[in-house]
Amino acid sequence: MTERLDIVGIGNAIVDVIAPVDDAFLAANGVTKGVMTLIDRPRAAELYAAMPPAREVSGGSGANTIAGAAALGCRAGFIGKVKGDQLGRIFAHDIRAAGVNYAGPVVNGEAAEETARSLILVSPDGERSMNTYLGISTTLHAADIDEAMLERADWLYLEGYLFDTPEAKAAYARAIAAVRRGGGKVALTCSDPFCIDRHRADFRRLIAEEVDLLFANRDEALSLIETDSLEIALGVLSREVAIAAVTLSGDGAVIVRGKSRTAVPAQGVDVVDTTGAGDLFASGFMAGLIRGHDDRKAAHMGCIAAGEIISHYGARPETDLAELMARNNL
């Protein structure tokens, strides 16, 4: 237990339920395209009943990033709450089989909520609309944080979505304190522009006080800084956080590190399902930093990992990411 870990993530432990639909289905079922909407149990049942046949693949934004980092050779751990039900066992199997240290927490008992799931509706253009029933994962609290594991971690990776759960802020504070005690750093991903809207003040304070590396896409960066100008957003971020990695969909990504900026292009791939694009960019970028690469090379790794994930349904890699990087001399 004294060996260091490269990265430990904390996030919602979710199984994705993925089906292709047309945009008329989204309209008829009141789904907002392209974002993550939190839904309750009755709504989850109603929307699932309306959905086409689906496939189930482990998901969860932070868990996707950590699974991807492990696939790229990082020594990784993850903390996220499941029930000991069939979906919980699927989540646990998949993340462990990806090489991640994962011990739950797992909650048992009839009364407990079920493992979280996200009903992901993929439009013909590859855009995904996520409808997430958080179930048991809303109950992650400070007592669930494995401080010993975090003290061994060089990086803590936090998912913005966890701000939606009332207990999680205290859990985050405990996790950050533990990783700091061990000399580690803190990365945060913004998760979703609507998630930022729900928690902007908390996000800004956390970023300014605790975050060493921030991930955001264009919409999230604009929402966070409350501006319409990417240039203004990047300028503010350059002063508020040591490294900001901003993804720009088809335009690749830009890494802002103080006064330095590094832009890299996206990979040209046929888009099937954009779910997990940002998550896997973070996997590749962090794996690159952990290997000691410069921002350009690390961001290139991020773009390649993101390109793999959007070429198929589901947000976990289907090809050997390490081999894919090797083929690209990374």
Added chain:
Amino acid sequence: MTERLDIVGIGNAIVDVIAPVDDAFLAANGVTKGVMTLIDRPRAAELYAAMPPAREVSGGSGANTIAGAAALGCRAGFIGKVKGDQLGRIFAHDIRAAGVNYAGPVVNGEAAEETARSLILVSPDGERSMNTYLGISTTLHAADIDEAMLERADWLYLEGYLFDTPEAKAAYARAIAAVRRGGGKVALTCSDPFCIDRHRADFRRLIAEEVDLLFANRDEALSLIETDSLEIALGVLSREVAIAAVTLSGDGAVIVRGKSRTAVPAQGVDVVDTTGAGDLFASGFMAGLIRGHDDRKAAHMGCIAAGEIISHYGARPETDLAELMARNNL
């Protein structure tokens, strides 16, 4: 409830757990390549723990055929036993969302076995090795047969795999009697050469006495007739069953109807996962017969449906089969 149904299937209600592996994994874990092996619960847990990250897709041979037939416009029903657990809800959702009448049976209660699952290991050549834990589906018995639904059916579609469950033969007898009362016919698929080995005498008797349409692949036809010669097997089948549809992998299929033979070529596709190829051939062929097509046209529909299913992971269609047929003027 007086409307006729085109086809009602009976089979194991299974959720597939699918992961790509190399052949060394099969050897190291004692898996026999290319066939279906029945496994118990401890073996299922052991093999699952060794498996890479997986995806879950509804399966079950007969259920795949019926879901495919429904996708091709057939009015369809299915009978197969699940537990009211998360996998059971996934199976029920997916088959209903495919347009199939499905009422379970669903068994509840802590003590009941879980919903069946098949751990499907897909080799780089696309060949699948299935390891099936039958769970609750072994308890399908005669009392579970919805005779009223079967009396409305033009075709009953039976899965050979159900012979592996002790109660199922009585269930089959009741189902056959019900469909005969309503003027319907009986189709049977051989499922697997090892399944035939386990139950050859029962298969032969059922075929001679009750089956109007038999599906087999080359290995199954040879095993059934206990010969090394496909020519001999086809000759025997031509005398024992009204229609035999024999699939020949990359060589397409041959339909034997008395003295008439109709050969059709396979579709040229990139093989990802052969799981469900035979099941979907049966969907297409039966949908063709139900539409009133001749054997050539119906077998062509079978080959196109099989070609779709082997081009991706999982044994349920991912593209609109009806549209695919229309593009091929079928």
